[in-house]
Amino acid sequence: MDYEAEDHETQYCFPAINSSCIKTKRSTHEYNIMYVFFSLLSVWTVFLNLLVIISICHFKKLYTPTNMLILSLAVTDLLVGLIVMPLEAIRLIETCWYFGDTICRLFLLIMGLLLITSLSNLVLIAVDRYVAVCHPLLYPQKITMTRTVIIICVSWFYSSAYNISIVITTSQRKYTCYGECTFMIIFALTIIDLFLSFLFPCTIIITLYLRIFYVAHHQVKVINSLMRSGKHLTEGSVRRKSESKAALTLGIIVTVYLFCWIPYYSLTLTPNTSMTSVIAYFMLWMLYINSGMNPLIYAIFYPWFKTSVKHILNLYKIFKAA
Numbered sequence: 001m002d003y004e005a006e007d008h009e010t011q012y013c014f015p016a017i018n019s020s021c022i023k024t025k026r027s028t029h030e031y032n033i034m035y036v037f038f039s040l041l042s043v044w045t046v047f048l049n050l051l052v053i054i055s056i057c058h059f060k061k062l063y064t065p066t067n068m069l070i071l072s073l074a075v076t077d078l079l080v081g082l083i084v085m086p087l088e089a090i091r092l093i094e095t096c097w098y099f100g101d102t103i104c105r106l107f108l109l110i111m112g113l114l115l116i117t118s119l120s121n122l123v124l125i126a127v128d129r130y131v132a133v134c135h136p137l138l139y140p141q142k143i144t145m146t147r148t149v150i151i152i153c154v155s156w157f158y159s160s161a162y163n164i165s166i167v168i169t170t171s172q173r174k175y176t177c178y179g180e181c182t183f184m185i186i187f188a189l190t191i192i193d194l195f196l197s198f199l200f201p202c203t204i205i206i207t208l209y210l211r212i213f214y215v216a217h218h219q220v221k222v223i224n225s226l227m228r229s230g231k232h233l234t235e236g237s238v239r240r241k242s243e244s245k246a247a248l249t250l251g252i253i254v255t256v257y258l259f260c261w262i263p264y265y266s267l268t269l270t271p272n273t274s275m276t277s278v279i280a281y282f283m284l285w286m287l288y289i290n291s292g293m294n295p296l297i298y299a300i301f302y303p304w305f306k307t308s309v310k311h312i313l314n315l316y317k318i319f320k321a322a
Contacts, residue, residue, distance in 0.1 A: 013096035013179030021177035022094040022321050031093065038089035041292065045081025048295035049074045055308035063147040067127050072152045073121040076114050078292035084111050085288055092281055097181035104181035105167055112163040115287060116197050119261070120155040122254050123201045124148075126208040134215045134232060164192065205254055237310040253295055 014020040021123040026034075052074040056062045087107055091097055097104055128148075128202045169189065295305075 013094075013098070013177075017178050018124060019178045021096060021179035023179075026093075027148040029156050030238075034093045035089070036161050038085065038093070041289070042081050042089070045085065045288075045292035046078055048292060049078035049081065052295050052305065053078065054312055055305060058312075059308055060306040062308070063145065065143045065145055066125070066132070068145065068148045068152060069125045070130055072155075073118060073125070073294065076118045076121065077294055079110075079290040080114050080118075082115060082289055084274055088288065090183060096179045098179070107181065112166060113137050114157050116163060117156055118257070118291075119197065121152075121199050122257055123204055124151060124155060126212075126254065129212055130208045137189055137291050149309070194265060198261065202258060202261075205258075209254060220296070252301070256293055256297070257290055260286040270321045 011023040011025060013023050019110075051161040053071060055065050056071045056074075084107075087099070099107075128143055131143055135142075166189070264287055
């Protein structure tokens with residue numbers, strides 16, 4: 001494909017079709033840089049989340065309800081890096097959609113599914129941490145592995161059903177030109193989606209974490225005062241301090257996630273906003289980049305993740321346990 005055509009030549013996505021979209025002109029150097037950058041970003045996201053998945057799946061000591069939720073989130077993030085990022089990068093770089101209308105609908109369905117599932121996982125993580133920190137005596141009875149797995153499956157099913165209904169009920173596609181992948185959604189449906197997919201779950205998350213941080217802060221103060229007075233710490237006190245630290249770590253994940261989501265949803269409510277604009281694409285990629293940030297947070301705050309990654313990379317523990 002000749003990217004260095006003369007300036008007066010107009011490039012089209014599909015030159016043989018009269019209604020084809022106009023292709024944005026880029027130099028070969030610009031194309032190479034963009035493809036290398038987005039390829040590395042996709043590989044980075046897939047690799048890090050794959051480490052999280054292997055760590056939790058392989059080491060039985062990590063089989064806990066909280067880690068099952070982290071596993072579900074990592075699977076979602078891995079699929080974002082494996083499917084959504086490459087196709088979105090091609091659409092951004094080429095400024096054309098070459099894969100047809102059916103793949104376009106499927107792509108939008110998968111993208112919506114993964115984004116909503118991520119937020120659902122964060123809601124479940126917030127509930128898990130709330131029970132662990134605020135009601136530690138009830139946690140073993142209320143939050144079990146079986147219940148957690150069932151709830152995760154229900155969450156994925158709900159997200160799938162919701163996104164299928166959104167894609168089916170969207171207004172018919174209106175081509176401004178042939179070679180684009182956009183669907184028009186009526187404003188009323190946009191408001192409903194904003195409430196169900198963002199405002200309602202975020203309200204739950206923020207409310208729970210405000211309560212969690214209040215209780216965790218009080219617990220840590222009590223434990224620290226006992227340590228300063230030289231009193232012996234019980235196993236329950238140590239566990240509560242550990243739960244508080246885990247809540248803080250997952251709270252950072254939620255904060256980063258919301259930081260990436262809020263600008264995007266604010267943009268979707270702006271009238272006459274085109275998703276081909278630079279600002280809109282930047283907001284959209286903030287959501288995708290978040291999928292590669294969560295494993296970094298695990299690596300910084302979770303000792304079990306650091307240890308398991310060392311074993312995986314060395315291939316020692318895996319072969320020894322096989």
